Amino acid sequence: MLRSAAMITVLLSSLATSASASEWRILAQFDDAPEGLVSDGEGNFYVSLYHSGxxxxxxxxxxxxQIADLRSVIGDADGxxxxxxxxxxxxxxxxxxxxSKRFPWPAEANLAVxxxxxxxxxxxxxxxxxxxTGKVEPVVTRADGYPFCFPDDPAVGPDGKVYVSDLSLQAxxxxxPDQKSAEVWSKDPLFSPGDRSLSGYPVGVNGIALAGDGKTLFGVTGGIPMLVKVPINADGSAGKAEMLSFGYDNMDGLEVDADGNFYLTETTRSEIWKVSPDTxxxxxxxxxxxxPLGAPASIAFGNGxxxxxxxxxxxxLPADKAxxxxxxxxxxxxx
Structure with a gap:
């Protein structure tokens, strides 16, 4: 019995070791919090800084x-x-x-609406x-009459159209970009936590990513944290959303690799997960x-x-790792 218990302990220890990425390091630090991240495919990255723009x-x-500054267009807007x-x-x-100066979301989570x-x-x-060139231009904004609430994560489709999650609109x-027009593509009921938010935040879709064939969009949600799938119909419209995986805390980032594996970031517990293609x-x-993880947001791959x-x-995180x-x-x- 003691030998069996010891063997189980060894197996569990081995599993825990192999289940983690190894040799974590800090690649770069900034004078502001980084949020968005995308690889250029050659080991370099583009990054957005949360407060400074x-x-x-x-x-x-x-x-x-630095390659650009959104402040050249948005001025001193707080956001x-x-x-x-x-x-x-x-x-x-x-x-x-x-x-909003009148209703300070996201500082006060209950004022999102x-x-x-x-x-x-x-x-x-x-x-x-x-x-x-570093030139910044608006594509579409609320000034054009579109009711964006908290535009969060863009994903460029194979046809050049851009999908954008809206965290507070739950859509x-x-x-x-060519026509400078926008439509609410999907506002599936699955995105909305209603009054049942498990994370404590009344939010919807955060990180999004497209399948390699461009026929499916995936997203992670924050209010009721899960990985979701939205089929892209032949006419470009959104199909009915489907839950693929659940059992997380407040979700943020999402990426899909060439084999169809999903990579998810969880902000409250500062965890990173890999999920198999069949979930x-x-x-x-x-x-x-x-x-060295502190509310990890966006994900990208580079050099293994x-x-x-x-x-x-x-x-x-302490200052030397933040x-x-x-x-x-x-x-x-x-x-």
């Missing part, structure tokens, strides 16, 4: 340089520069969410950054006990590593 490039050696995505050419699309209805908020929306927009298996890649932005929303990108080497999967 600066858009940065980070080399594979960790050196940082969050959130997710970004790259069109694989010369354009970054960046989401910006202006705060009121903040959405503040007509004095005009800067929330999607912005375009030309990488080669996903579809934006045509029947999950593997923890990092937690604050063994990695998974990298995340440490938004540090709940002040988990405002950072953390990267960990990916181990062999358990499946």
């Amino acid at each position: 600066h858009i940065m490039r980070v080399g594979k050696d960790g050196k940082t340089s 969050s520069t959130v997710g970004l995505d790259w069109d694989r050419k010369d354009t970054l699309y960046v989401a910006f969410s202006e705060y 009121e903040a959405c209805g503040d007509a004095t908020v005009t800067k929330s929306g999607l912005y375009k950054v030309t990488i080669s 996903i927009w579809k934006i045509d 029947k298996k999950r593997q923890q890649l990092g937690n604050p006990l063994q990695a 590593e998974i990298c995340v932005t440490n938004l540090n929303f709940f002040k988990h 405002n950072s990108i953390a990267c960990g080497k990916l181990t062999d999967p358990l499946w």
Whole structure:
């Protein structure tokens, strides 16, 4: 009996070790909290800074340089520069969410609905950054009459259209950058926690990502934390959303690799998870006990590593590790 117990202990220890990314390190630090993150496919990254509105490039050696400043267009608007995505050419699309002075969401979580209805908020929306010149231009914003509430994470489709999650509206927009038009693409009931929020935040879809074939959009939700799937119909409209996986805390970032595995960030517990394509298996890649993680937000891959932005929303990290990108080497999967 003692031998069996010892064997179980060894097996569990082995499983815990193999279930984590190894050799976590800080790739880069900033003077502001990083939020959005995307790889250029060559080991370098583009990053958005949450408060300042600066858009940065980070080399594979960790050196940082500023390539654009949203403040050149949004002025002194108080808000969050959130997710970004790259069109694989010369354009970054960046989401910006202006705060309401009358109803201070997200500082007060119960005022999300009121903040959405503040007509004095005009800067929330999607912005375009030309990488080669640093020029910033609005694509569509509330000033154009669209009721964006908290635009959060963009994902560029194969046809050039941009999907944008709206955290407080609990919806996903579809934006045509050429026409400078937007539509509420999906406002599926599955996104809304109603009065049943398990995380304590009355929010909907946060991070989104497209399948490799461009026929499905995936998202993670924050109010009732789960991984969801939204089919893209042949005519481009949204199908009915479906829950794929649940049992998390407040979700933020999402990425899908070439094999169809999902990578999720969990902000409250500062955890990173890998989920198999069939969603029947999950593997923890990092937690604050063994990695420099503080409210990890966006995810990107580079040089055999998974990298995340440490938004540090709940002040988990000390100053010498905060405002950072953390990267960990990916181990062999358990499946």
